[in-house]
Amino acid sequence: MLDSRTSSAEQTLGYSAIMDETAPRPGRSMFAWLVGASQLLGVASVVLTGVWMGHYRGGFAWDGSGREFNVHPLCMVLGLVFLQGDAILVYRVFRHEAKRNVKVLHGIIHLLALIISIVGIVAVFDFHRASKTPDMYTLHSWCGMATLLLFIIQWVMGLLFFLFPVASSWLRASYLPIHVFCGLVLLVMAIGSSLLGITEKLLFSIMPTYSQFAPEGVLANTLGILLVGFGVLLGYLITKEEFRRPPNPEEEALSVHFKTLTEGGSPTSP
Template identity: 40%
Template sequence: MMHLRVSFNVLYILSMCLGFLCVMFVCLWSGTWRGGFAWDGSFLQFNWHPVLMVTSLVVLYGNAVLLYRVPLPWSKWWRKVAHAGLLLVAVVLCLLGVSAAFDFHSANNIPHLYSLHSWTGIVTVALFTLQWSVGLGAFLLPWTPLAFKSFLKPIHVWMGMAIFILGLISSLSGINEKLLLTLVGGNGSNTEPYNALPAEALFANSLGILVAMFGLVVLKILFSKEWNNTEFEQESDRPLLADAR
């Protein structure tokens, strides 16, 4: 048991460090390499998009789904509230990130939703919003029938993992698409082409590696049954407010 706990602690601390690095790298990329931030329909507004999407769909989402694995002295009620609260922050941030991209496209007469990245991204955001809304009604409202909660639980867990994986795919494809569109080189351009691997390309590619590593560590923790908190696996008809005490 001690070996399992040490292994979990190492992986969990690693996930926290990787998540911090993901946020730091995407902020530096947008804030330094891409010129900063604004909310005026310009390229500076679009810079919010990668920051908000990586922070919400990858880092906050990953930490929210790990809450049921962390050995904290919290009741089931507090874990559910913390899980739903973190995901609510993630929902708000990712909707702001989508808005930043749509506003930028509209202001610059760029078509919406034409790339594979945008398709996977909008599907991920839609599923995430639906998942959070259904989860709130099913698992936090006291009048939800136990039979419905028990039926929905495995679907909710599977969908949670699927949305996280889709978030990773959308983030990685978005990083690559942004580099392909901005590092074009050529006459009149102040950037080197992507295939010349300028410093910005190396930095953004490193961000992609960090995102992938964070995702792999989170999925390793989630798929390791020895780290399950079995007392939280089954739903009961006991009022959640009673568990809060």
């Protein structure tokens, strides 16, 4: 009789546990809304950049004219800001997926961001060469180039340390916090460089009417606000402890097994 009651109680507790796991939680709902808001801001930033360059600056081309310059801001906002932010965010959005798959997705998005950003850099240097404009003399150009170079280094280091690891598990564990920190710093630098570029472009293009709330100036300022909002939301989603990837016992066991095979350690060693 006691066994029957115990079994019934265990079934009830098990059913309650399943219901608790499947029931929507306020934290999950907030996370989904914040991710959706971040994507809305990111897409809006890219679209607004395209509208600015397309409607007010004459469109896009690859002919050495001002239309070739217009490729630069679109590529940088799309690559170094939006895609870089999303590459970081995948570890939060897919935090219950296999870590190896998330690493591959993280690396692919970063590679796509890098390719698009290089296209943007080539466009502006080609435009400067055709128009005989000096290179690399503004604060925007210094910050932007530093951001791109550090982004390349960060991507290569991530490739060597995590996606195709050539370093020891101890070295990877030591470098991981630095890698995460540098990713956030690069996102901040990319957004800061974009804000400098927006202001620089407006001062070069519409200086006489900028102070009169010209429509182009208002649109560009709005773009800057959207970029800041995107960065703030990404920063919150990435740093909030509740949204971090939970530990996976199976992945930890595989990691220990890998360490045993490669370093000769004991499976029971820390």
